[in-house]
Amino acid sequence: MKIAILGAMVEEITPLLSFFGNHHKVSYAGNDYYEAHYKGIDLVIAYSKIGKVNAALTASALLMHFGCEKLIFSGVAGAVSPELKIGDLVIASSLCQHDVDITAFGHPFGFIPESKHFIPSDERLNGVAKGVAQSKGIALKEGIIATGDQFIADSLKKEWIRKTFNADALEMEGASVAVVCDTLGVPFCVLRAISDAADMEAGFSFDEFLVSSAKVSAEFVIGMLDRL
Numbered sequence: 001m002k003i004a005i006l007g008a009m010v011e012e013i014t015p016l017l018s019f020f021g022n023h024h025k026v027s028y029a030g031n032d033y034y035e036a037h038y039k040g041i042d043l044v045i046a047y048s049k050i051g052k053v054n055a056a057l058t059a060s061a062l063l064m065h066f067g068c069e070k071l072i073f074s075g076v077a078g079a080v081s082p083e084l085k086i087g088d089l090v091i092a093s094s095l096c097q098h099d100v101d102i103t104a105f106g107h108p109f110g111f112i113p114e115s116k117h118f119i120p121s122d123e124r125l126n127g128v129a130k131g132v133a134q135s136k137g138i139a140l141k142e143g144i145i146a147t148g149d150q151f152i153a154d155s156l157k158k159e160w161i162r163k164t165f166n167a168d169a170l171e172m173e174g175a176s177v178a179v180v181c182d183t184l185g186v187p188f189c190v191l192r193a194i195s196d197a198a199d200m201e202a203g204f205s206f207d208e209f210l211v212s213s214a215k216v217s218a219e220f221v222i223g224m225l226d227r228l
């Protein structure tokens with residue numbers, strides 16, 4: 001089994017690279033891909049750089065060039081649901097693009113013709129995650145994650161995203177990875193730990209909690225590998 005673990009920022013994969021100490025770096029198409037092995041699983045770990053375009057390129061390379069058969073995204077996100085606090089884990093039930101707008105033609109926000117409005121994650125992978133959460137006694141919220149090429153630091157924008165997409169969390173890569181994996185028929189899941197509340201304090205909060213929240217997500221992903 002060959003599994004991809006993808007982050008957007010180096011901080012999101014650093015905890016993984018130190019856990020899987022013995023890795024081999026392959027540079028390809030503008031990214032560095034770290035190959036490792038864990039309990040009979042071949043792993044390819046990478047970070048895409050921020051945003052949907054970068055994430056689409058790296059996710060495509062992981063599947064089409066490296067032949068990964070599953071993809072797990074690990075990283076941090078802004079909270080939209082008021083239940084979610086810093087460090088809380090959220091796994092996507094489905095993902096959408098909150099910055100897609102062709103409403104001029106009667107389409108709903110986030111909808112592109114011949115595509116899915118909300119892309120569903122793999123139920124089996126999400127089930128594995130729920131099993132890990134249960135056995136570790138960790139709260140894991142399953143909900144809609146909204147993706148867009150903007151760092152949201154404004155309660156009004158955040159509220160619009162919550163109202164428009166019924167989103168529980170937001171970030172800048174998940175839905176893009178979802179489109180690539182769904183299109184290529186590769187099971188995926190998107191796991192994020194909260195780093196901020198996507199409000200006017202979001203920038204400061206993100207800077208303060210990126211490393212610790214990225215570690216929460218990465219450690220949880222490692223726990224998932226033990227149950228795959």
Ligand SMILES: CCCCCCN(CO)Cc1c[nH]c2c(N)ncnc12
Nearest residue numbers: 076077078150151152171172173198
């Ligand atoms: C140089 C700073 C780059 C921030 C990248 C943030 N990531 C994008 O995936 C996750 C994220 C955490 N909080 C967010 C927020 N409030 N809005 C958008 N994205 C996020």
